[in-house]
Amino acid sequence: MPDLHLGLVGVGRIGAMHAANIVATPGVGTLTLADADPARVRAVAAALPGDGAGVAVADDVDALVRSGIDGLVVAAGTAAHPELIRAGVEAGIPVLCEKPVAPDVALSLPVLEHVAARGGVVRIGHQRxxxxxxxxxxxxxxxxxxxxxxxxxxxxxxxxxxxxxxxxxxxxxxxxxxxxxxxxxxxxxxxxxxxxxxxxxxxxxxxxxxxxxxxxxxxxxxxxxxxxxxxxxxxxxxxxxxxxxxxxxxxxxxxxxxxxxxxxxxxxxxxxxxxxxxxxxxxxxxAGAYRAEVAAFVDLVNGVDGDLCxxxxxxxxxxxxxxxxxxxxxxxxxxxxxxxxxxxxxxx
Known part of the structure; x- marks a missing residue:
């Protein structure tokens, strides 16, 4: 099975940790990053280990999705979660999004309906x-x-x-x-x-x-x-x-x-x-749970469902x-x- 191309949106504290875990996960060949702060995303990309997966930077989320990624990890601010989940579902790629689905339950319910209607593959990051x-x-x-x-x-x-x-x-x-x-x-x-x-x-x-x-x-x-x-x-x-x-x-x-x-x-x-x-x-x-969560997402992208939330x-x-x-x-x-x-x- 060829190595995967994953995308990651949001490279703040948790996003940067996810990025390091993704490039170190077996089965990942390329990681493309996107963030609203161009300087920050370039700095995170430059700091990633050179002996892991290849790393690229996209100008924005649309460019990231168009780059041919196999799966999308969302670590942006909570307010952006619904839009980014929908973007992954519309592109037909599995999504792993940090909790919560949306800022409140009322905003979460339309997202659940959208995922169900489109047959989307979405999981939420409850690392415990x-x-x-x-x-x-x-x-x-x-x-x-x-x-x-x-x-x-x-x-x-x-x-x-x-x-x-x-x-x-x-x-x-x-x-x-x-x-x-x-x-x-x-x-x-x-x-x-x-x-x-x-x-x-x-x-x-x-x-x-x-x-x-x-x-x-x-x-x-x-x-x-x-x-x-x-x-x-x-x-x-x-x-x-x-x-x-x-x-x-x-x-x-x-x-x-x-x-x-x-x-x-x-x-x-x-x-x-x-x-x-x-x-x-x-x-x-x-630390170990976050690494295992990324590995479980790689399995999910490859068609093997596990204990992701x-x-x-x-x-x-x-x-x-x-x-x-x-x-x-x-x-x-x-x-x-x-x-x-x-x-x-x-x-x-």
């Missing part, structure tokens, strides 16, 4: 589905090793907050960070979240509150079988980047993220675990995030509405 720990948790639960779940606890905490300018446009802590936890809740348990009750606080930079967000939050999620899941998030975890998932079952308990880089320490005398330095950012924590499932996770954000504002539990029947996202 490719992390070894999360994959083992799903395998163990599916195999019945944990029994039935009586509690689930998910954590996503950044060591330091991003710029306030980003937070002001992120849609809120639940949509920005916890949406990953909401996705893996559905993916691992095979259940829907039907209700969310959320609380939040601001004890850090007061500017975060002034732009309408919180710096720490908690959501109690009720699954459709009655199981309770607690999702916590913070932008101020000084111990390091902390992402964990705890599945407590009737037969056993499994924890994702409990390794030598866990951003915590034991209070028990004589306990040295964990001994390693904690991860500083999500890019370090999920379907856009319907991504929007289903966004529905939970929207409900959490609404509960945070109103102070009352909020029911999570299902996707419209023709677009319903099967949990898998």
């Amino acid at each position: 589905r490719h992390d070894p720990g999360y994959r083992e948790a799903k395998r163990a639960f599916d195999a019945g090793e944990l029994g039935w779940l009586h509690a689930v606890r998910a954590v996503t905490c950044d060591a330091t907050p991003p710029a306030v300018e980003f937070i002001a446009t992120s849609g809120g802590l639940f949509r920005d960070c916890s949406v990953h936890d909401f996705d893996v809740l559905r993916w691992i348990t095979g259940r829907e979240v039907v209700q969310v009750y959320a609380r939040g606080s601001n004890n850090g930079d007061p500017e975060i509150g002034r732009v309408g967000d919180v710096d720490s939050a908690l959501a109690v999620c009720t699954l459709d079988d009655g199981t309770l899941a607690v999702v916590t998030a913070s932008r101020y975890n000084g111990a390091g980047h902390d992402v964990r998932l705890e599945l407590q079952g009737s037969r056993g308990t499994l924890v994702v993220g409990m390794d030598e880089a866990m951003a915590a320490r034991s209070a028990e005398p004589g306990v040295a675990f964990p001994a390693g330095p904690p991860h500083a950012t999500f890019a370090e924590r999920f 379907h856009p319907r499932d991504a929007v289903a996770a966004s529905l939970v995030a929207d409900a959490a954000q609404e509960s945070l504002v109103t102070g009352v539990p909020v029911a999570v509405p299902p996707l419209p029947a023709p677009l319903a996202a099967p949990v898998a």
Whole structure:
């Protein structure tokens, strides 16, 4: 099978990481980049390793699509996602787009309808589905090793907050960070979240509150079988980047993220675990998952479907995030509405 020609739109922080992973992925022969900032895209192209795939730069998205690419990776700003997904679908090429599908669920639904009507092949970048720990948790639960779940606890905490300018446009802590936890809740348990009750606080930079967000939050999620899941998030975890998932079952308990880089320490005398330095950012924590995600996309372009997140499932996770954000504002539990029947996202 000949090496693929992939295209990448957007070479900011995540886009530049994707570019490095793409050129290092077996089966990729050429990568063509496009970005709204000509100087930035040239700088990223020049910095890519010379021993990987060949690299080219397109003047714009139209030129990129016309260059004969076999697949399109979208890492541009969220507002551009719907247009770029449609461009890939209209060109008849598979698309891997960073989460979310669109800035909100209302804007996402027409995209899902367009993809379905055109028979498009689109997947959304929820990289935790490719992390070894999360994959083992799903395998163990599916195999019945944990029994039935009586509690689930998910954590996503950044060591330091991003710029306030980003937070002001992120849609809120639940949509920005916890949406990953909401996705893996559905993916691992095979259940829907039907209700969310959320609380939040601001004890850090007061500017975060002034732009309408919180710096720490908690959501109690009720699954459709009655199981309770607690999702916590913070932008101020000084111990390091902390992402964990705890599945407590009737037969056993499994924890994702409990390794030598866990951003915590034991209070028990004589306990040295964990001994390693904690991860500083999500890019370090999920470096391997991002590489595996690109490899899965290469497989998809070659006709082999894997565990990449379907856009319907991504929007289903966004529905939970929207409900959490609404509960945070109103102070009352909020029911999570299902996707419209023709677009319903099967949990898998």
